[in-house]
Structure formats: C-alpha cells, structure tokens
Amino acid sequence: MNPLSSTAQAAINRSPTLADIAGSVPVTITDREATRQARFQEVGQRPGTLNIRPGALRPRLFLMSYDDTTFTENEYTDHYEDLMAFLHEHPELKHWIDVRGYGDLDLIERMMQDFGLHPLQMEDVLNDYQRAKVEVFDDNRLFMVSRMTDFTADFEIDDDQLSLFTGPNYVLSFQDDYNDCLDSLRTRIRSNFSTLRRHPVLYLAYALTDVVLDHYYPTMAAIGDYIEELEEAIFSPNRPRRLLNRILRIKKDVVRFRRLVYPERDKIAEILRMPEEIMSETLKLFYRDAYDHAIQALDLAESYRDNISSLTDLYMSDQGNRMNEVMKVLTIISTIFIPLSFVVGLYGMNFQRVDEQGHLLPHNMPELYSPWGYPAVLVVMTLVVAMQLFYFYRKGWLTNR
C-alpha cells in the first residue's frame, strides 16, 4: 500500500542533504522534457493517427470486478479475449479495466472498436502530454485525463498521464507505466467493507481522480524539503557549485507543477457544472471536496514559487556580501600597509649628508642621524596602525559584517 513510487518515497523519507546537492550531476535549467515533447509531435499527419512511441511498454491488462459483496481480480495480459468474455458474462458487476503500457497498436485498435472510442481520443491517450481535461461523448460517457506526479531522486518532478473512459458498468483506464500511484485505491477496492463498492461505477472514476490529486501533496512536501535544503546551502561556507542553477531548476519544476494542476482544477469545475443526468448531485459533493484540494495544491505551489524567488534574492545578496568581504580584507590590509610602506621608503632614500666636495648638507635627512630616529619611526607607525584599526572597528569592518 505504498502510494508513492519507491524513488519518490526515498526522496521523501530522507531529507536531502547538502552532500546530495553538491554531489549530484550537473543541473540544467532548460527542460529537455519540453523539447522532447515538442519534437515528438509528428508534423502534417492526419489528425487521429495513432503513433506508438518507440520504446512503449507491452500492454499489461488487469481487471478488478466487484459489487457490494463480490470481488474478483485478475491479470489478462495477452488474453484480451478472455477479458472481454468475462465482461460479457458479468454485466451485473462493476469493472475496472486497467491497461498499463501502449506498445501494441493492434490491441489498442481492437479496444477502440470494442469500447467505442474515437480516434482523436485515443490519440490523446497515446500522445502522452495532454493537459488534464474531461470530455463528454456518446451523450453521457466521460473521457477524463489526469496527470500523476512524482518527485524523483534527482529532485525533479516527473509526471505521467492517466486516461479514463467510463461506460455503463466499467471504467477503462490507460497509462504508460507498469508502476503507478493507485495501489492505495486498489487496496480499498479489495476490502469487503469499502463504501466504494456500494457506489455506482462513476464513483470509481472519481476515486481515481481523487487519488491522483491526493498524490500531489507528497510531491509538494518533497519539494518543500528540497527548498529548505537549498536555503541552507546558500549560506553554507562551501556553497555547492551552480547552486543558482538548482534554485532556478526547482522554480521551473514548481511552475510546471502549477501548470499541471490548473487544468485539473478546471476539469473538476467543468464536472461540477455538468447536468444532473451526467453527474449526480451526490457525486458532485465529492468533486466539490476534490475542487478544494486542487485549490489548496495551487495555493501551496504559489507559496513555493514565492519562496524560491526569495531564495534567488538571497543568493544574489549573498554573492554581494561575499564580494564585500573580499573587498574589506583587501582594503584593510592595503590601507594599513601602504602608508607604512611609504614611511619606510622615505627613510630608504639616499640623500647624501655630504656632497662630493665633502661639504655637510645639514638639511638632507637629519633624522637618519638622530640617535632615536629608528625607534621614533617604529612608534609613529604603530600609532598610525592603531588609529586605522580603531577607525575600521568603529565602521564595523573588523567584526564579521
């Protein structure tokens, strides 16, 4: 019943340490994901063309079937016909058909036909970068897209798409990965006492949306910890290299997170505006709750963004402070020793006491011939230094800032 992928769980369990930050690979601000996304889109194809991304996983098929009292669960990978047969045999049960992996165009097209899905919808499922949305089709069926987030061990947000189609007695879900964040929901379905099993099948679609939403919070908590760590890193004496990169990178992630959640909120708002015949008032009560959660997640993201922009200010100011400190050291040392060097240079001049003809030149550096000349110079220099130190002390330059 671990609701998080293992790396995210790891990232959350241990707070990231300075060593993590310093040791990990170079961080770029620019978002290769976005570029890849931009590149994947095929240009000029017929809309509704289905492209299987190279490297897509072989689809695994899972089925959970239940009503108030019954529950069965099975994997039908490579046995799609058996799954369809079971569905036809049990129209009285509610079914969750759970497809993970897109790597079989043939299967996808058979499912499109069997479940009455539109090619444009299926294109949205396979083109894995859709914003969250809901569409009504066939009068009262729903096509919903959610985005599941994760915080990776490299301190980046990872997101996957969960696509849902509802039918009279089933929910059909698609996702690209074998692992997901829905295990806690599966456990609830398996439990005989779950109220979920008493609700109509549309509640299952709600529950899936809600679990995805709930999942935003641990992602945010992990980001929050990471931001705190970055703040400490700014003031650490051995500040990691390219720290600002990291700050700006996490800012980018938070901004991206907001851009993920906004459509989610709009999606739920659209559901709340649906007529009674599509979405019952009872279910809307639950979606209203989900709406509040989405807004709270947005508030949190907003708040993190403010934090991070404060971090940028702190970083810049700290950079200035470090420069200031360097300059202060230079100034103190130079200001003390440059005048002293002048004094000692003064008495290193070679003005002659006696000219070539042997005449005494009494005005040329009589100090050099004074019995207490040297000690007097030492005393004078000590006084100068003392005065300067006092001046610096009063300016607060000697204390640490």
Added chain:
Amino acid sequence: MNPLSSTAQAAINRSPTLADIAGSVPVTITDREATRQARFQEVGQRPGTLNIRPGALRPRLFLMSYDDTTFTENEYTDHYEDLMAFLHEHPELKHWIDVRGYGDLDLIERMMQDFGLHPLQMEDVLNDYQRAKVEVFDDNRLFMVSRMTDFTADFEIDDDQLSLFTGPNYVLSFQDDYNDCLDSLRTRIRSNFSTLRRHPVLYLAYALTDVVLDHYYPTMAAIGDYIEELEEAIFSPNRPRRLLNRILRIKKDVVRFRRLVYPERDKIAEILRMPEEIMSETLKLFYRDAYDHAIQALDLAESYRDNISSLTDLYMSDQGNRMNEVMKVLTIISTIFIPLSFVVGLYGMNFQRVDEQGHLLPHNMPELYSPWGYPAVLVVMTLVVAMQLFYFYRKGWLTNR
C-alpha cells in the same frame, strides 16, 4: 476581555527592538508550516475519512444559552450527554455549543450523528488547513470556515481554524485550541444589555465571523510595527545578520495573510448573494459592513507588501553603498600613497656618483647631492597630497557620501 492571545498582545504592546531582531533565532524563509500541511494529507484514503491529528487536544465542551432575558453558561467537558439533555430541555433558548480540541474521535462521530453533519464537512473541520468558505446544507443550514490569525512573539503569523455549523436555534463551533480570540464576544453575550441577545441565532454566526475579521487588524498593526523596525535595522551600523532573510520572511507572512483574507472576502460576498430565505436582508446589512472590513484588510496587506518590496530595494542599495564606501577608503589611501611611494623609491635608487675607476658620473642623481634635495622632495610630496585631497573633496568622496 483580552482579545488577543498573550504572546500577540505582548508583541503588540512592546514595539520590537533591534535587539529582538538581532538576538532571536535564525530565520528561514521557507515555510515549514506549508510543508507540514502538504505532508499531513493522507494519500489514497476514502474521502470523508476522519483523521485525528496526533497530539490533538482532548475536546472541551462549553455551552452558552441565552435569550433576551435569560443567560446561562456552563462547561460540559466529558459530559456530552448532559449538554444534549440541556439542549433538548430548552428549545426556546439560543445556544452556542463551543467545542475546543479534536482529540476524541468517538465524541466527534456522536456529534456528527446528533447534529446531522456530513463526513466530508467533518473532514474539513479536522483537516485544519481549510480556506475560509461557506456552504449551505440541509436547504438552509450553513457550514462556515473562518481562519483566526495571531502574530507570535517570533514575528510570524499563526493561524487557526474556526468551523461553524448553524442549526435552528444553535451555533456549533469547532476549533483546535483551548485559547482563542473570541473572549470579547463572550463578554458581550454575557451582558444583559447586549443587542446581540435580541437578534436571531444566525446573528451569533455573524458575530463570530466579525470578531475573527476584527482580529486581523491588531495582527496587521503588529506586522506594521515590525516592518518599521526592519527598515531602521537596514541603516543601523551594526546591521543584524541575515536581515534580508527576515525581510523576506515577513514578506512571505504578509503574502500568506492575503491568501487567508481573500477567501474570507469571497465567503462574505457569497453570503451577500444568498437568497432572502437563507440570509435575511437585516443580517446582510451587517455582512456588507464586514465585507468593507475584509477589503480594507486586503488593502492594508497590499500596502505592506509594497513596503516590504521597497525594503528589499533599500537593502540591496545599502549593500551597494557599503561596498562603495569600502572602495572609496581603499582608493583614497592607495591613490595618495602609491605615488608617494614611487617618489621615495626613486630616491632610494643606488645609481653611483662615481664609477669603479673613480670617474665622476654627474648625471646620476645629482638631486641626492643638492643641499635642499630632501626638503624639496618633502614639499613636492605635500603638494601632491594636497592636490589629491582637493580632487577628492570636489568629488564629494571625503564627506560621508
């Protein structure tokens, strides 16, 4: 009749001093509260599941019952049945059932049943980070959430949730803490001459909302004082360490305050749009007043935010000024003494007047053999220094900026 918690009162009574700022514990910008909030949310649970936060206080039950002429007040902690009995015995009175602390799931569930509350509502009560909101249920009952703010002795905003359910002749309030900001209202109820006791029970719900709103002002006043203190600190010669952190931290608090008050304003606007049968025109007159207050609080928060961003500018500029001053000292000292050092070095050269063969070399440093050479050099150097000082004076570098 102290409307503020004692720490906030303390924070307001004494203006914070520089010593406070300098001496207090290190301040982080990042908001552990937000992270904690993000983390508390349980993932994948059935919506409407009631989670008692570990460490929640044992609930204390208070009852105030009144009409125009009667008034009784009692604590029913651990005697919930007696409270219910009293309510049933006195349907003619208006009651305020005041629950403080959530630490007894059993009691909470009994109250849900007795007062007809929905699990999703109760989840909102217990999950202590709701935005202010109002919901109508059972046709004309209201569920209202307010956020009570406080300014702690550590110069941070603290906020607690006040949840209200209205019924035909009662208001049921929940909060997490034994101490709150409602004592001034309690005193008004106790008074025989209070107009409050003549109004219908919905007025009590209004009065509770209004007290919470009124309470935003001392919080803001405390923040205002603190901001002034921070401004003085910027220019103080011994500027406290990590002052920018403090500035950015209070900025964060003000932003958070705004985010608290916005939903409050929206809540009241929603009440003002309610139909007559739920909210009477007379009460709306009062809510309109409260609406003005909410907007004024937002104006004030906006104005503080501008102040704080000006403080950031000042801080950055002051940092530049300090650097400038350091550089000026270095430049003045160097510029005066480096040429002098050259001069004295010049006459420290060992060019020989006589070569090994004893020939006179008359071009080699005849100055050294001039009877007034040394005094002349001293005079020249004095003139150079005087010229430089005049140049610096004209540039305005000698005066303090």
Added chain:
Amino acid sequence: MNPLSSTAQAAINRSPTLADIAGSVPVTITDREATRQARFQEVGQRPGTLNIRPGALRPRLFLMSYDDTTFTENEYTDHYEDLMAFLHEHPELKHWIDVRGYGDLDLIERMMQDFGLHPLQMEDVLNDYQRAKVEVFDDNRLFMVSRMTDFTADFEIDDDQLSLFTGPNYVLSFQDDYNDCLDSLRTRIRSNFSTLRRHPVLYLAYALTDVVLDHYYPTMAAIGDYIEELEEAIFSPNRPRRLLNRILRIKKDVVRFRRLVYPERDKIAEILRMPEEIMSETLKLFYRDAYDHAIQALDLAESYRDNISSLTDLYMSDQGNRMNEVMKVLTIISTIFIPLSFVVGLYGMNFQRVDEQGHLLPHNMPELYSPWGYPAVLVVMTLVVAMQLFYFYRKGWLTNR
C-alpha cells in the same frame, strides 16, 4: 477662494528645491498611517458601535440655504436646535448642513435620530478610513463617502474623509477637519448667478463629489514637481542622504493615491448604473464627465508610478556608475605607479659590485655604474607612463565616462 490648504498651496507655489530634499527630516518608507489605521479598529465590539477618536475636534455646524433667488448662510455651532428649527421653517429651500469635527457623541446621536441615519453608516463616518463608496438607503436617499487629498509640505499625501447624506431637500456633510477644499464651491453657491442654485439638491451632492475630484489634480501636480526634483537630485554631485528612501516613499504615496481613486471611479460607475428614479439622466451626464476625470487621474497616477520606478533604476545605475568611477581612479593611479615603483625598487637593490675579497662582480647591476643610467631610467619610466595614458585614453577612461 483658495481651493487648497495653505501648506499644499505652498508646496505647489514654490517648486521644491534640492535643499528641501536634503534638509528635511529623515523619511521612512513604512507608513505609520496604515499601522495607526490598523490599530484604531477596536476588536470584538458590537458592529455599529460609535467610537469618537481621542482628540476629535468639537463639531462646528454651518448651514447654507438657497433657491434660485434666495440665499442665507449661518454658523450654528452649539445651536443645533436653532438649525433644526430653521430647516423646519424653510422646507421650500435647499440646504447644505455642513458638520466639521466629530468630537461630540451626544450631538452625533441626536443627528442620527433626526436625519434617520443607520448606526453602521455613522460608524463609517466616524471611522475615518473608509474607501470611497455610495450606498442607497430608505429607497432613494444616498450615503456617499469621498476622500479629499492634500500634498503636505513634507511631500506626503494627506487624505481626509468627506461623508454625505442626501435628503429630500438637503445634503448633510461630515468631515473631521475645520479646513477643507470646498471653499470654491461655497463661493459658487453664494453667487446669485450660479446655475448650481437652479439645479435640484442632488446636484449639490454631485458638485461636492466633483470638487473633491478636481482637487486630485493639484495634488498630482505637486507630486509631479517633486518627482522631477528627485530625478535631478540623483545626478547632483552632493546627492542627499537616503535619497532612495525618498523615491520609494513617494512611490508609496502614488500607489496609495491610486488606491484612493480606484474606489472613487467605481463609486461613480455605480451611480451611473442607478435607475432613473434615484439618479436623473441629466445628473448622470455630469457624473459621466466626473468619471472621465477619475480615469484621467488614474492614468496620471499610473504614469507617475512608471516614472518613479524608472527613478529607482536610474538610482541603482548611478550607484554603479559612481563605483565605476571610484574604481577607475584607483586603477589608473595603481596601474601607472605600481610598475614605476618596481623599476625604482629594482635599482634600489644592494647587489655588490665588489665582494668581501675585493673581486669585481661585473654582472651585478652594471647599470648603476653607467654614466647615463639614471637619465635612461627616467626616460624609460616616462615612456611607460605615456603608453599607459594612451591606453587609458583609448579606453575612454580619462574622459569623464
């Protein structure tokens, strides 16, 4: 017929000089007004409670009564009964009852009763920090709040509240101060030829609003002059201390001015939307004109805000330029003299021409024994300096930037 308070008039007549800016008292950005405002609000009181602010002035009562042909004017301070008697005797006239000062709760409460005012409205009058607004009460009477601005001799915006109640044949106005900006209107009323006296009494309410609006322009003109002065101050060689404070302070004032005028605009927009039976089309024509003025004032404020933020940029850049200049002086002097000092140091070395045994060491500084050694060194040094000066000249460092 001076439409401005004397200090504002003074601030406008003389353009502020640099001396004004340099000499005046230290300026804080933070806005004690806002804090005071936040603090004044009493917490937990019954809404509608009337609080007389300590130090409020004793109310003075003025009455102007007029129709097309008649005009009388009188002060009724301490003779409230006489005023009421006169009003009852002359229902055919239009009256302006002009109350200045709030310092008599008893009088206030009698007026509330006599003129049918609601406690919540009166609370808004006395709580002197209302945003501009208009409310309809008793079906067709209006309660209007305007904010009168002034630019003080300390270069700050001062604002006072003017509250108006309209009645069938009177306008009742309240303000906190004995002096105001309405004298030009009074003069117009006194004139027998004023069209104002032919309009219905609601026109008087309009005229009061309009005078207040007109008054925003000299305030803005004074701010405009001050901003120009600040710009000159930035580049002045003896820049006043804490100039950035002043810039940010006036920014704050302009922002506050905008926040004053926005509600004024909204108020007029609301009046324009009122039904014919409350506000006649003829009067709306005038309000439409006032609406344009309000928008122009906002445009101007917006434009000043842009100016001031440009000033901040200039200030920061000038700070950088000054630093640059300091560094250039240091670099030029150091770069010229440090190599020269090396050269003279070189020939100050004591390598011996003859060792203890009296052997000649011919490689040890033969230059010192060359007959033209010293002049050659002088020439070399002169060349080095000339080259450096040429380099600096080409870099543009010798010219003033």
Added chain:
Amino acid sequence: MNPLSSTAQAAINRSPTLADIAGSVPVTITDREATRQARFQEVGQRPGTLNIRPGALRPRLFLMSYDDTTFTENEYTDHYEDLMAFLHEHPELKHWIDVRGYGDLDLIERMMQDFGLHPLQMEDVLNDYQRAKVEVFDDNRLFMVSRMTDFTADFEIDDDQLSLFTGPNYVLSFQDDYNDCLDSLRTRIRSNFSTLRRHPVLYLAYALTDVVLDHYYPTMAAIGDYIEELEEAIFSPNRPRRLLNRILRIKKDVVRFRRLVYPERDKIAEILRMPEEIMSETLKLFYRDAYDHAIQALDLAESYRDNISSLTDLYMSDQGNRMNEVMKVLTIISTIFIPLSFVVGLYGMNFQRVDEQGHLLPHNMPELYSPWGYPAVLVVMTLVVAMQLFYFYRKGWLTNR
C-alpha cells in the same frame, strides 16, 4: 501630400545617429507634459465652464463641401457668418467644417449654439487632454475624440487632440494646431474619383479616424529606429552620458503611446457595438478593419516595450562588464608587479655583512655578494611574470573578455 509634420518626417528620413543622441539636450524621464496637464485643470469650477488655454491660436475656419460630382473648398477665417450662410444654402452637399485653433471664446460659444453642442462636450474639446472616446448625443449624432501622434526631432512623442461632431450632412472638427496629419485625406477628397465622396457623410468621420490611426505607424517606425540606435549606443566605446535616461525616457513614451491607443481601440469597439440605426453595417466593415489596425499598433507598442526593457538589462550588464574590465586591468598589473616589488625590496635591505666590530656576518644576504646574483634575480622575476601571464591567459583575462 506629406502625411507627417516636417520634424517627424525629418526624424524618420534620416536615421538618428549617435551624434544626435550624444549632442542633444539633457533628457529627463519625468514627464512635464503630465504635470502641466495635471496643473491646467482648474479646481472647483462649475463643470462645463469653458477655459481657453492662454496662448491658444486664433481659430482658422476651413470648409470643404462635396458630393459625387461637386467640390468646393474655402477658408472662412473671421467670416463665420459667411460659412453658416453657405451651409444653409447648400443642404444637399456634405460639409467638413475644419476649425483649427481655440483662441476665440466668443466664436466657440456661437458655434456651440449653432451646432447644438453641450457645454460638457465643448469643455472636453478645449481641455486638450481627453482620452479617445465616442459619445452618442441627440439620439444619433456622434461626438468623437481621437489623439494624433507625432515623433518630434527631440525623440519624443507629441500628441494633439482631434475632436469631431457629426451632423446630418456635416462633420465638424476641432483641433488646436494649424498643421496636422490630415492632408492626405484632404487630397483624397479633392480628387474627383475618390470613392469617399460617394459614401454618406459619416464615412468622412470614419476616414478622419482612420487617417489618425494610420499615422501611428510612422510614429512607431521612428521610435523603432531610435531604439535600434540606443542599442548601438550601449556598446559604443564612447557611450553618451545619461544613456539610461534616454532609454527610460523612450520607454515612458512607448508606454504613453500604448495608453493613447488603448482608448482608441475601445472607442472603435464601442462603435462596432452601436445599433444599425446609428452606424450602418457597411461602415462597421471599415471600422472592423480599423480595429485590426489599432490592435496591431498595440502589439507593436508591446513589442517595443519588451525591447526597451531588454535594453535596460543590456545597459546594466554592460555597466557590469565595464567594471569587470577595469578590475581586470588593475588585477593583472597589481598581481604582476606587487610580487616583483617585494623581490626587489628584499634585496634592497641593508643587512650588514660586517658588524661594527668588523666581524663578518656570513648569513646576512650572501646573495648580494654572489657574482651572478643580479642576473639570477632578473631571471627569477621573468619566470614569475611568465607564469602569471600564462595563468591569466588560461583564465581568458588577456583576450578581450
């Protein structure tokens, strides 16, 4: 047929050169225009009072009368009665009454009466700082205000007001200046083949609006050239003084331009929403085209604003680069010569080889008595310099950035 005022034309024909920028008078950011505008507004006057600005030009009256086949054109300055007579004699023609200069209050008031204009409208005409707007009066007549822009030889935007009143068979236009940007339109009217003469007279009002709009483009082109020039100036070695002032000044102008055009766009949008009986569908087709032009002008202004804020960034960064370069020169020279100076100072010490008693002190600076001492020191110093130069070279400090 020169559509631009001569100075603007000049500004456009020759691209501004660096010399222009460097040589022209000091530029202030602050906008005296805005202040003057704020000051002109008289305080407390009766709304609708007509104020002739001191220095307003004596009005010149021009009349163009036309239909499909006829065309006459005449100046009626000082012969207003003749003009009115001509109008009455030729009700079958369409007339453009073109008033330039406001300096005759008497004439203005007679025209108000003759053409049925409202004092508030006339006040808008004379108070020369109106935003673009359109008002319907007398059921189907239009009052339109446009703002004509010009780019002066001083690189500032100048704008004048064009006020139009439409009548059954005439357009009455007012402007403050004898020269304007409407000559191209006049030429079109004079042409016998102009479609303009076949359209109803409202088309003339459209054509006037459209010419003003078209005129925004050469203004923008001139600004665009100027911005390019400023960018080059940033990197020029002899950067003009107060360059940032110029950048911020043109920014201000662009922002002001946007504020001029926004109301223009809103005006046209309002015209497009007018009912068929006021504005025919055919004319709306043309206004829709004008609407697109207004939006394109806004886009362009937006784009210039982005450019200018990039210029500010470049300026600041260039300031940093120049500082960097100064520091690099200082650092290279100091770092090379300070250690060398130490070395030569070392061998300038006077430690004695022989004490007063004539004992040899063999540890005191034996180097000075070594036959190859001096050459060795020279070699060591050369090596040190070479190493340092290599270090600087590797750092990239010797190449130009």
Added chain:
Amino acid sequence: MNPLSSTAQAAINRSPTLADIAGSVPVTITDREATRQARFQEVGQRPGTLNIRPGALRPRLFLMSYDDTTFTENEYTDHYEDLMAFLHEHPELKHWIDVRGYGDLDLIERMMQDFGLHPLQMEDVLNDYQRAKVEVFDDNRLFMVSRMTDFTADFEIDDDQLSLFTGPNYVLSFQDDYNDCLDSLRTRIRSNFSTLRRHPVLYLAYALTDVVLDHYYPTMAAIGDYIEELEEAIFSPNRPRRLLNRILRIKKDVVRFRRLVYPERDKIAEILRMPEEIMSETLKLFYRDAYDHAIQALDLAESYRDNISSLTDLYMSDQGNRMNEVMKVLTIISTIFIPLSFVVGLYGMNFQRVDEQGHLLPHNMPELYSPWGYPAVLVVMTLVVAMQLFYFYRKGWLTNR
C-alpha cells in the same frame, strides 16, 4: 515529404554548437522586422487600397482537384483562364487553388472579382502582417488567416502568412513564398486512401490550419535546443561576446511566437462557437483537437520564456561570480605581498649606526648588525605568508569558489 523548409530542417538536425553562437554575425535585440512592418503601412490611403510590396514574387498558380476516387493536380501559372475553365467544368470535384506570390496586381484584381472577395479582405492578404483570424462573409463563407513559422539558420523565428477563402467546392489559399510547410498535406491529398478526400471541402481548410499548427512544434523544438546551447555558453570559459544579446533576442522571438499563437487559439475558439450551419459538429470535433494543440504550444512558449528569464538571472549571477574571482586573485596577491613589502622596506631604511661625529647610535636598526638578522626576517615572512594562506583556505578562497 519534408515538412520543414530546408534551413529550419538544418537548424533542427544539427544541434547548434558553441562555435555557431560565437561565430555568427552580431545580434541585435531590436526587431527590424517590426519596424519594417510599421513602415510599410501607407499613411492616409483609402482603406482597401491594394499595395503590392516591392519585390513580391510573380504569382504561381497550382490546382489540386479531388473527390473520393478522382485526383488531378496541375500548375496554371500564367494560365489563369485555363484554371477558371477547369473549375467551371468540374463543379462536382473539390478544388484547392493554391496561389504563391503576390506580384501581379492585375491577376489579384481579377481573382477578387471571380471569387467575390472584398477589397478589405484582399488588403489583409497582401499586407503580410495580419494576426491569425477568421471572418464569415457572404453568410457562410470563411476568410481565415494563419501564420506559418520557421526557425532560421540564424536562430530567429521567421513567419509567413497563409490566407484562405472557402467557397462551395473550393479552398483558395494565398501565400507570399514559393516554398511552404504544406507539402505533407499535399502528399496526403495525393494518396488514394486518404480519409481527407472523403470529407467535405471545409475539412481541407481545417487540414491546412492544422498543418500550420503542427508546424509550431518543430519550431519550438529548435528553439528549445538553442536555449540549452545558450545555457552551456554562459558557463563556458571563453564565453561568446554579446551573449546576453543572444539570450534577449531569443526571448524576444519566444514572446513574438506567443503573440503569433494567441490569435490562432482565439481564431479556433471563434470557429468552435460558430453555429452548426456554418461549421458542422463533426468538424468542430477536429477543431477542438486543434484547440488543445494551440494551448499546448502556448504552454511550451510560456515555459521557454521562464527558461530564458532564468538564463538572464544566471548570466547576471555569473558576471558577478567572474568579478568575484578577479577580486579574489587581486586580494590574495595584494594581501600576501603588501605586508612583506613593508617588512623588506623597513630594513631598507638608511638609519645610520654612526653619526657624522662618529658616535655610535645603538638604537638605530641594531637588527641589521645581528648575525642572524636576515635569516630571521625570512623566517618571519614565511610564517606571515603561511598564516595568510591558512586564513584564505579556511575562507574557501583558494579552492575554486
């Protein structure tokens, strides 16, 4: 079937290298395109006047005609009559009349007449800087403008206009260039199995819009690569000159891209709101898909803008770091050698051990006569240096940041 112009393809195939960035021509931020655009607009012409831009290409005419089973394709350049004849002979087919190049006003005017186009529309076609838009004319015909983007080898966005007119059985398209991004669509039409040929002719207009939209993605991908390259360039030791210019230039391009796509999105939204009789529900399904794509392109552009503003921050901070490093070198060298120079200067003073009278002056620099004086001074200096190095090491100044 290359969907991109060859230069863009080239720009995409090879990732730009640092050498590209360093070697290419100087980059200006200011956008000559925008200025040229502003200048092209003729002032004061009759709206609807057709201006052929000087240098416009000679029009080439292409025709594709198809239905489910038939397909013919031909070039009719210089044979416009044949094209019209073919159209009249085959009313049963769907036609795409594809005009490339505007350089023949005569042809344009004949087409306007033959296809019933309005002069204002044609002006929009020829004035090549229209925002994307859709207009309904003749009740149900559509006039659509799209903007086709390209990323040039100089790392700039280039955009061309595609204008479409729909008719009962044809689509008439205009563009300025012989090469375009529509080849992939042409290939689809040529294919016998294309579903496109079964749809009504309005689907062709959709397909053209969609291909243009799809084309935004490779443009964005190329920008994304370029941004990554710029980020690496910031930290490269031999940073290219005027790197900030490049960053700000690409920012400008991204902003411009957003300004291109926004109207595209609005255009599609307007199509989605069209009534059934103009736009069928089936086609709207496809446009809804295109709407999602437009929003994703905007998201991507938004995300790139954030990236670039982070790059600006990084650049500024890196500039600060480089300055810091320069200062550190200066400080370390100066701080070590300036005190040493003082020490060696001290013992270079010429205080005499014996005065002119031959008296011993025992206090004058006895160190010079101490047998271990010189070695002692060397040891002291070594210790001083060691201490300083330890101090710098502890400060972290010796390690590379």
